[in-house]
Amino acid sequence: MSKGLPKRSEDYSLWYNELVKRADLAENSAVRGCMVIKPYGFSIWEKMQAELDRMFKKTGHTNAYFPLFIPKSFLSKEASHVEGFAKECAVVTHYRLKTDDSGKGVIVDPEAKLEEELIVRPTSETVIWSTYKNWIQSYRDLPLLINQWANVVRWEMRTRLFLRTAEFLWQEGHTAHATRKEAEEETLQMMNVYADFAERFMAMPVIKGVKTESEKFAGAESTYCIEAMMQDGKALQAGTSHFLGQNFAKAFDVKFATKEGGLDHVWGTSWGVSTRLMGALIMAHSDDKGLVLPPKLAPIQVVIVPIFKSEEELAQIRVKALEIVDQLDEIGISVKFDDRDTYKPGWKFAEYELKGVPLRLGIGPRDLKNNTVEMARRDDFSKTLVNFEEEDLIGKIKETLDEIQSSIYQKAKSFTEEKTTAVDSWEEFVETLNNKGGFVAAHWDGTTETEDKIKEKTKATIRCIPLDQEEEDGVCILTGKPSKGRVLFAKAY
Amino acid sequence: MSKGLPKRSEDYSLWYNELVKRADLAENSAVRGCMVIKPYGFSIWEKMQAELDRMFKKTGHTNAYFPLFIPKSFLSKEASHVEGFAKECAVVTHYRLKTDDSGKGVIVDPEAKLEEELIVRPTSETVIWSTYKNWIQSYRDLPLLINQWANVVRWEMRTRLFLRTAEFLWQEGHTAHATRKEAEEETLQMMNVYADFAERFMAMPVIKGVKTESEKFAGAESTYCIEAMMQDGKALQAGTSHFLGQNFAKAFDVKFATKEGGLDHVWGTSWGVSTRLMGALIMAHSDDKGLVLPPKLAPIQVVIVPIFKSEEELAQIRVKALEIVDQLDEIGISVKFDDRDTYKPGWKFAEYELKGVPLRLGIGPRDLKNNTVEMARRDDFSKTLVNFEEEDLIGKIKETLDEIQSSIYQKAKSFTEEKTTAVDSWEEFVETLNNKGGFVAAHWDGTTETEDKIKEKTKATIRCIPLDQEEEDGVCILTGKPSKGRVLFAKAY
Numbered sequence: 007m008s009k010g011l012p013k014r015s016e017d018y019s020l021w022y023n024e025l026v027k028r029a030d031l032a033e034n035s036a037v038r039g040c041m042v043i044k045p046y047g048f049s050i051w052e053k054m055q056a057e058l059d060r061m062f063k064k065t066g067h068t069n070a071y072f073p074l075f076i077p078k079s080f081l082s083k084e085a086s087h088v089e090g091f092a093k094e095c096a097v098v099t100h101y102r103l104k105t106d107d108s109g110k111g112v113i114v115d116p117e118a119k120l121e122e123e124l125i126v127r128p129t130s131e132t133v134i135w136s137t138y139k140n141w142i143q144s145y146r147d148l149p150l151l152i153n154q155w156a157n158v159v160r161w162e163m164r165t166r167l168f169l170r171t172a173e174f175l176w177q178e179g180h181t182a183h184a185t186r187k188e189a190e191e192e193t194l195q196m197m198n199v200y201a202d203f204a205e206r207f208m209a210m211p212v213i214k215g216v217k218t219e220s221e222k223f224a225g226a227e228s229t230y231c232i233e234a235m236m237q238d239g240k241a242l243q244a245g246t247s248h249f250l251g252q253n254f255a256k257a258f259d260v261k262f263a264t265k266e267g268g269l270d271h272v273w274g275t276s277w278g279v280s281t282r283l284m285g286a287l288i289m290a291h292s293d294d295k296g297l298v299l300p301p302k303l304a305p306i307q308v309v310i311v312p313i314f315k316s317e318e319e320l321a322q323i324r325v326k327a328l329e330i331v332d333q334l335d336e337i338g339i340s341v342k343f344d345d346r347d348t349y350k351p352g353w354k355f356a357e358y359e360l361k362g363v364p365l366r367l368g369i370g371p372r373d374l375k376n377n378t379v380e381m382a383r384r385d386d387f388s389k390t391l392v393n394f395e396e397e398d399l400i401g402k403i404k405e406t407l408d409e410i411q412s413s414i415y416q417k418a419k420s421f422t423e424e425k426t427t428a429v430d431s432w433e434e435f436v437e438t439l440n441n442k443g444g445f446v447a448a449h450w451d452g453t454t455e456t457e458d459k460i461k462e463k464t465k466a467t468i469r470c471i472p473l474d475q476e477e478e479d480g481v482c483i484l485t486g487k488p489s490k491g492r493v494l495f496a497k498a499y
Numbered sequence: 500m501s502k503g504l505p506k507r508s509e510d511y512s513l514w515y516n517e518l519v520k521r522a523d524l525a526e527n528s529a530v531r532g533c534m535v536i537k538p539y540g541f542s543i544w545e546k547m548q549a550e551l552d553r554m555f556k557k558t559g560h561t562n563a564y565f566p567l568f569i570p571k572s573f574l575s576k577e578a579s580h581v582e583g584f585a586k587e588c589a590v591v592t593h594y595r596l597k598t599d600d601s602g603k604g605v606i607v608d609p610e611a612k613l614e615e616e617l618i619v620r621p622t623s624e625t626v627i628w629s630t631y632k633n634w635i636q637s638y639r640d641l642p643l644l645i646n647q648w649a650n651v652v653r654w655e656m657r658t659r660l661f662l663r664t665a666e667f668l669w670q671e672g673h674t675a676h677a678t679r680k681e682a683e684e685e686t687l688q689m690m691n692v693y694a695d696f697a698e699r700f701m702a703m704p705v706i707k708g709v710k711t712e713s714e715k716f717a718g719a720e721s722t723y724c725i726e727a728m729m730q731d732g733k734a735l736q737a738g739t740s741h742f743l744g745q746n747f748a749k750a751f752d753v754k755f756a757t758k759e760g761g762l763d764h765v766w767g768t769s770w771g772v773s774t775r776l777m778g779a780l781i782m783a784h785s786d787d788k789g790l791v792l793p794p795k796l797a798p799i800q801v802v803i804v805p806i807f808k809s810e811e812e813l814a815q816i817r818v819k820a821l822e823i824v825d826q827l828d829e830i831g832i833s834v835k836f837d838d839r840d841t842y843k844p845g846w847k848f849a850e851y852e853l854k855g856v857p858l859r860l861g862i863g864p865r866d867l868k869n870n871t872v873e874m875a876r877r878d879d880f881s882k883t884l885v886n887f888e889e890e891d892l893i894g895k896i897k898e899t900l901d902e903i904q905s906s907i908y909q910k911a912k913s914f915t916e917e918k919t920t921a922v923d924s925w926e927e928f929v930e931t932l933n934n935k936g937g938f939v940a941a942h943w944d945g946t947t948e949t950e951d952k953i954k955e956k957t958k959a960t961i962r963c964i965p966l967d968q969e970e971e972d973g974v975c976i977l978t979g980k981p982s983k984g985r986v987l988f989a990k991a992y
Contacts, residue, residue, distance in 0.1 A: 036573070036629050037617065040566035045645060048563045070541045073533035074619075074650055074666050075589075078596065080529070082605050092596040096568075097607050098619065099592045101654040103571065103585040112575050114590050114616055123607055124530065126567075126591065126619075136529050146841075152538060157567055157650065161594040173567050348639075 011360075013294050018238040022289060026167045029297050029360050031284065039165040039172030043281065046361065049305035051175070051284060055155065057207050057302075058177065058279065061199050067151040067179060072133050074157075075124040080132040084257040087131065090224020094161040096126040096172075126159040131225060131250070131276055134180045135258040142182060142272055144263045149192070150182040158280075168285035169242075169499050176280035182272045184262065186251070189273035193249040196277040197230040200245035208283070209300035209415035210234050210290045211422050212244060213445070213494060215470025220454045223276075227251035233469045233494070235422040236289040239443020241469045241496035244286050250274035285499070290418050291385075297362025298385055300414050301407040308334060308341040308403060309363045313351045313370035320345060323369050330367065330379075333400045339407065359384060364410050365403065385410050385417075428492065435483045435495070439466050445496050449489035451482035460484055466495045504853075506787050511731040515782060519660045522790050522853050524777065532658040532665030536774070539854065542798035544668070544777060548648065550700050550795075551670065551772065554692050560644040560672060565626050567650075568617040573625040577750040580624065583717020587654040589619040589665075619652040624718060624743070624769055627673045628751040635675060635765055637756045642685070643675040651773075661778035662735075662992050669773030675765045677755065679744070682766035686742040689770040690723040693738035701776070702793035702908035703727050703783045704915050705737060706938070706987060708963025713947045716769075720744035726962045726987070728915040729782040732936020734962045734989035737779050743767035778992070783911050784878075790855025791878055793907050794900040801827060801834040801896060802856045806844045806863035813838060816862050823860065823872075826893045832900065852877060857903050858896060878903050878910075921985065928976050928988070932957050938989050942973035942982035949977050959988040 011028065012020045026032055031047030034040075043051065059069075075098060082088045102118035105111075127133065134152075141147060155177045165171050179196060183189040197214055204212045212232035222229035226248035234244050255261070255271040264270050291298040301307050310330060312323040327343045334341040342363075344354055351368070358366055368380040377395040382388070383406065390406075392399050425444025429435045438446050450456060450468065460483075461467050475491045482489050504521065505513045519525055524540030527533075536544065552562070568591060575581045595611030598604075620626065627645075634640060648670045658664050672689060676682040690707055697705045705725035715722035719741035727737045748754070748764040757763050784791040794800050803823060805816040820836045827834040835856075837847055844861070851859055861873040870888040875881070876899065883899075885892050918937025922928045931939050943949060943961065953976075954960050968984045975982050 033633075035566045036570060036626065037566045037568045040568060042566065042630055043564040045561040045563045049561065052562060068538040068542065069545060070538045071536040071668065073528045073530045073535065074652065075530045075533060077529060078605060078607070081596070082603065088596075088605060092598075092605050095594070095596050096591045096617075097593040097596065098589045099607065100590040101588070103574070103581075103588050103590065103618070105585075110575065112571060112581060112585050114571070114592065124589075125596070133529065137535055140526075159567065175564065 011294055011296060014237060021294070022285075023167065025288060025292060025296060029362065031288070032167045034167065037172075039162060041167050041171050041173075043175075046305065047284065050287070050299070050303055051281060053303045053305065054203075054207070054283060055177075058203055059155075061203060062153050062177075062179065065151075065195060065199060067153045067181075069154060070152050071154055071156070072130050072137065074127055076127050076130075076133045078123045078125055080136060081125060083132060084225045084253055087225035087257075091128045091160070095128055096159045096161055098124040098126065127156070128158055128160045129276075129278075130154065130156070130158075130178055131180065131254050132258070135254040135260060135274070138180075138182055138272070139258050139260045142260055142262050145184050145265050148182055148184045148262060148272065149188060151179075151192075152181065153177055153179040166285075168281055168288070171281075174281045176278050178276060178278040181275045182255070182260070183275070184264065184270075184273070186273050189251075189275050190249055193228075193230055193247045193275045193277070196275070197232065197245070197247040200247065200277075200279060201232050203279075204232055204234065204244055204283075204286075205415065207300065207302045208287050208290070209302075209411055209418060210244070210286060211415065211419040213470060213472055214474075215472040215494065217246075217470060218454070218457055218468045218493075220457055221468065223248045225250065225253055226276075227253065230473075231470055233445075233496075234286055234290060235418075235425050235444060235496075236286070236499070237421070238289075239425055239497070241445065241494075241498040242282075242286050242289070243469070243498065244283060245277070245279040247277035248275060250276060291414055292362065295356075296360030298414065299362035299364060301364045301411045304362065304364050305340065306342045306358075306361070306363050307339050307407060308365045308367060309354075309358045310341065310343045310367045310369065311351055311354045311358070312343075312345055313368055315371075319371050320347070322371070322374055326369060326374060330399065334403065337400070337404065339403065355382075365406060367403075381406065383410060385414055426494075429483065430480070432483050436464060439464050439495070439497065443497065445469065445494045447492040447494055448483045449480035449491070450493050451485050451487035451489055456482060456484050460495070464497075466497050469494045469496050469498060504787055504789065507730060514787070515778075516660065518781060518785060518789060522855065524781070525660045527660065530665075532655060534660050534664050534666075536668075539798065540777065543780070543792070543796055544774060546796045546798065547696075547700070547776060548670075551696055552648075554696060555646050555670075555672065558644075558688060558692060560646045560674075562647060563645050564647055564649070565623050565630065567620055569620050569623075569626045571616045571618055573629060574618060576625060577718045577746055580718035580750075584621045584653070588621055589652045589654055591617040591619065620649070621651055621653045622769075622771075623647065623649070623651075623671055624673065624747050625751070628747040628753060628767070631673075631675055631765070632751050632753045635753055635755050638677050638758050641675055641677045641755060641765065642681060644672075644685075645674065646670055646672040659778075661774055661781070664774075667774045669771050671769060671771040674768045675748070675753070676768070677757065677763075677766070679766050682744075682768050683742055686721075686723055686740045686768045686770070689768070690725065690738070690740040693740065693770075693772060694725050697725055697727065697737055697776075697779075698908065700793065700795045701780050701783070702795075702904055702911060703737070703779060704908065704912040706963060706965055707967075708965040708987065710739075710963060711947070711950060711961045711986075713950055714961065716741045718743065718746055719769075720746065723966075724963055726938075726989075727779055727783060728911075728918050728937060728989075729779070729992070730914070731782070732918055732990070734938065734987075734991040735775075735779050735782070736962070736991065737776060738770070738772040740770035741768060743769060784907050785855065788849075789853030791907065792855035792857060794857045794904045797855065797857050798833065799835045799851075799854070799856050800832050800900060801858045801860060802847075802851045803834065803836045803860045803862065804844055804847045804851070805836075805838055806861055808864075812864050813840070815864070815867055819862060819867060823892065827896065830893070830897065832896065848875075858899060860896075874899065876903060878907055919987075922976065923973070925976050929957060932959050932988070932990065936990065938962065938987045940985040940987055941976045942984070943986050944975035944978050944980035944982055949975060953977055953988070957990075959990050962987045962989050962991060
């Protein structure tokens, strides 16, 4: 590493971009807006995927795969859906290139024009519901609980690594049910699965809520979400679960024979999280030294760095280190022993801090003499000397990893609480947004018109109407009209 | 199921298509040439992925993700590469749709034209090597051992589920090395990984070999492959591993500082297998009753079907069945207890035969009285009555699954050997191809010209020059020119 990261307090945005690149998470590609997810970044995503996939399967879902391309005409079958997505679709118009006049370059062959243009999926409701039409005839075919892991493309004008890219990776669940009630329950269940994943694995506290009319998914009856608070006081939508009502079933004519002998349209849901979670994970915990990863998602949980001056010293340390490696391997804790002699210990310390390895063990000649290992935590930089003859080193490591996981969560939780302010006047509202940031809990009159005006004046949006909202009479901060409870405003990613 | 499958002997091609659809593996989508992989089919693919991914990681590779889109100009940087792929590329030319005059439909917005067209990756060498240029400076950065799981698109005119589709799923490994020798070793290693996977997991014997000049990958110096024999006597290329030489390093200017202080182009490899393996798996083992799956890749390894006339009988059987389920769960054997009363046992037997569940356990009231379970193998339809008081039922199940795995392999192995014929004259060659099919081992003069002529006359191609080819003086079956050993011809998928 040439030099330290920019400081969060000086330029948060630059800090984020530099961290993503220097910690080998991702980089921009030659194609505008499309990122390359580098091996280290991808290994974190793989851990997220594995856990989410396990949770989806545990709740009865199976995976399948639907086409990348969607006929243009499908998009317009659901009126609000097309409105939400048409403006950011990559369109395939031809299927062949040919040699140009120079004989060296290539041009698009004008004779290879498609009869109907294809769009690259920005989300798959339309192609999936056109398929479900053939899969669903009777109530016996329901519920249909399917998920897919896929890449999607939304042609964004301003992109940022992980947070907003033209192509991103995600999972999209698409389920079909016989009753409104069952579909609503599924929608809530999946929001809860996401919240559970965010809190228990990402160590990231989230607010569960429902989106307002203007913020809901194009084509949904209602959108549930989890919202997280980043260290710069901006909110980030981390996952959404949509109750589609019968909208897509009607658009694609998906009916089923009911138990009672009738014929009804199917009820639907869809829900997704994406590589955006990588951005959330980074911004929720990391510091000016680099990444801070929750142990449950860290590709390397423990790194052992030998401190040595000679080959002989290294050889002695190696014996002890490999013993620890074996013991950790056995209980499924991922560990790396970095015995390279091309880098000094100090360089390695900084490197693993940058990469967010939760726990570092240092072993030098004096440690061997004293039967000790120095254990250094990434999250709070605290150090402990463990005597491995007198104490249970492996047990201590396991325990410390658990402590780190819960400590990171607690820290983020306190931060989120501290950054949540209830205000009752327009002045307070504006002042809080400008000086403190974070979630601002305020009364709102429930109209899209007011919501739009507030956004225009302050750039803050309603992140959600929290599910645990308490009934409380109040008046809208902008219009003074009556309100029954507070909603959460914030500036957001 | 309405009626039986078509017979292989009567219409092999129809049998395949119907089997893929009826066993819920895949179906055609609304988009020409693009398939939907259905949940049951996808669960087999997931098992393949998991094992391959484990093997790749064991050999030192990590996963990453590169963009779906490739700038058109990248393709033409490697001359033979563009020639191989330009004619089958889906091209993105626009990034936005807009409402048409009716206000209901959408059209491509002519104002949203891309400056440079993007192609949807048919394979990722170009975009990856353009990235490697920034990742590789010194010998210390090598080897670079990366794999990606992705979707790719090749605009095929004639498509068939799994075997040839416009979009398919695959993995593509892309590695960079300091020396020719190391890259060649990697190429061979990955061919061996594929062969190992095919034989040990898919129970599918393969021939390892090298492709001729005209059959090698566009942009490679040499292509290694594994070739398998299908039941209709046609060969199927199941995986390829390419030694790229310095071709892509030169095209994208990827140089590294050598240990000796020089500057040299990097040596590359790439290797891939795809959802085509699903087609191979189906065609290698299945029969007129349906799928035959090797236990190691079967999503459901054991199914328990209760035979009952009353709720009371079912309740008694359930106790025993759930005991077996628990015991199998514990040792990681996937099992399903199908206690639906909406279908008769006979219907269920046929259904699980169609789906290829390797082992079926039947339990009826008489079995409970006698402490027995009827165990029926899918592969050879043999049945055994096991007394679970006197015998170790779970041990027996485990053992039988192993036996099925090896028995399926042996059957396919014998078949492949039987379908491999050495011929020494043109007449024999033609007759064997027409009447027997299979691999035909024959002498060839080594020229592309002769290879082309043989293809034109017989539709047979050289599948590979087998790696275990013995030196043997002979004369080319077509031209009579001298040859040093036999190559394998076949009609192929």
